[in-house]
Amino acid sequence: MPGAIVTGWGIAVPDKVVTNEDLSLTLDTSDAWITERTGIKERHIGGTTSGLAIEAGEHALKRAGLTGSDIDLLVLATTTPDAIVPGTSATVQAGLGVAGGAFDVNAACSGFVYALVVAHGMALVGAQKILVVGSETLSRITDWDDRSVAILVGDGAGAVVLEATEGPGELLGWHLGADGELRDLLKCDHGGHLYMNGKEIFRHAVRAVIDSSLIALERAGLTPDDVDLFVPHQANARIITAAAQRLGIAEDRYVVTIDRYGNTSSASIPLALVDALETDRIKPGSIVLLSGFGGGMTWASAVLRWGG
Numbered sequence: 536m537p538g539a540i541v542t543g544w545g546i547a548v549p550d551k552v553v554t555n556e557d558l559s560l561t562l563d564t565s566d567a568w569i570t571e572r573t574g575i576k577e578r579h580i581g582g583t584t585s586g587l588a589i590e591a592g593e594h595a596l597k598r599a600g601l602t603g604s605d606i607d608l609l610v611l612a613t614t615t616p617d618a619i620v621p622g623t624s625a626t627v628q629a630g631l632g633v634a635g636g637a638f639d640v641n642a643a644c645s646g647f648v649y650a651l652v653v654a655h656g657m658a659l660v661g662a663q664k665i666l667v668v669g670s671e672t673l674s675r676i677t678d679w680d681d682r683s684v685a686i687l688v689g690d691g692a693g694a695v696v697l698e699a700t701e702g703p704g705e706l707l708g709w710h711l712g713a714d715g716e717l718r719d720l721l722k723c724d725h726g727g728h729l730y731m732n733g734k735e736i737f738r739h740a741v742r743a744v745i746d747s748s749l750i751a752l753e754r755a756g757l758t759p760d761d762v763d764l765f766v767p768h769q770a771n772a773r774i775i776t777a778a779a780q781r782l783g784i785a786e787d788r789y790v791v792t793i794d795r796y797g798n799t800s801s802a803s804i805p806l807a808l809v810d811a812l813e814t815d816r817i818k819p820g821s822i823v824l825l826s827g828f829g830g831g832m833t834w835a836s837a838v839l840r841w842g843g
C-alpha cells in the first residue's frame with residue numbers, strides 16, 4: 536500500500552540552559568534528588584512555541600531539500616500555543632511560507648504521535664508533502680516556585696517532513712487512546728499554571744505505554760523483539776525504564792534524552808527521534824516504535840519501518 540516516509544528532520548532548543556543546581560538555588564530540592572527520581576540533569580528554557588517550531592521546521596525542510604512553498608500541509612502538535620486564537624500553526628505557516636493548510640493538534644505529551652498518525656492518514660487521501668512539528672514552551676505555564684512541576688519541564692521543538700511515496704509507507708501500525716475520566720491528573724486552566732498528580736500519572740503512564748505499544752505492534756504483525764529502537768516520551772527516566780523492561784526491550788534499544796531536555800511534552804519524541812537519527816541509531820529498514828502518554832489522559836504509539 537502506498538504511504539509516506541520521513542525525508543527530513545530538525546530540532547530547535549532555546550540557548551538558555553537551566554541545571555538542577557540552578558533550580559536548587561531557589562527551590563527546596565537538589566541535583567541528587569532530581570537525578571535519582573527523574574533522570575533529568577538540565578533543560579533548555581525560553582523562546583516561543585511558534586519561534587521554536589519555525590526553527591525546527593527550517594532545519595527539517597533544508598534536510599529534505601524543500602522550502603515551505605513545497606509543503607501542502609502543516610500539522611503542529613502543541614499544548615502551549617502562543618495564543619488561544621489564532622492557532623500557533625498559522626504563525627508557523629506564515630514564518631515558513633507553507634503553501635497549504637495548517638492546524639494545531641493538542642493531545643498533550645502524546646501530541647506528536649497523534650499528529651504523525653494524522654499526517655500519514657492525510658497522505659493516503661492525497662497530501663504530498665507534510666510538515667509535522669511538536670513544539671512546546673512549558674516554562675510559560677510553570678509556577679517556578681512549585682518544585683513538583685518546575686524540576687520536570689523544558690522547552691523545545693522537533694519537526695519531520697513526511698512525503699507521499701508510490702512504494703510502501705513507513706507506518707506499519709498505530710494506536711491512539713484517551714481516557715477523559717483521568718483529565719484532572721494533569722491540567723492547566725486558562726491563565727493558570729501546570730498542575731500534576733505525579734504519583735498517579737506515573738502509575739497510569741507505564742501501563743498506557745506498554746498496552747498501547749503492544750496494540751500498535753500487534754497491528755503491525757510484530758512483537759517487542761522486532762523493535763530495533765524504542766523512542767518513548769521523555770517524562771521520567773524511571774517510567775521509560777519500567778516500560779522498556781516490561782516490554783523486554785534492553786537498554787541499547789531505547790532512547791533517553793531526558794537528562795538534557797527534561798519533559799518537553801509533544802516535542803520530546805521528535806527531539807529523541809532526531810537524536811537517534813543524528814547518532815546513526817536508525818538505519819533504512821529499522822523498526823522504530825514511538826510511544827507517548829500525557830494529559831487527558833491520552834496515549835499514542837506508532838510502529839515505523841524506516842524508509843518504508
Ligand SMILES: CC(C)(COP(=O)(O)OP(=O)(O)OC[C@H]1O[C@@H](n2cnc3c(N)ncnc32)[C@H](O)[C@@H]1OP(=O)(O)O)[C@@H](O)C(=O)NCCC(=O)NCCS
Nearest residue numbers: 563564565568572644682686733734736737770771828829
Ligand atoms: C513527580 C515525580 C518525579 C515525583 O517522584 P516520586 O518518586 O513519586 O516522589 P514523591 O512525590 O513520592 O516524593 C517523595 C519525597 O520527595 C519529596 N519531593 C517531592 N518533590 C521533590 C523535589 N523536587 N525535590 C526534593 N524532594 C522532593 C516529597 O515531598 C516526598 O518527601 P516525603 O517522603 O518526606 O514525603 C514522579 O512521580 C513522576 O515523574 N511522575 C510522573 C510525572 C509525569 O510523567 N508527568 C508528565 C506527564 S506527561
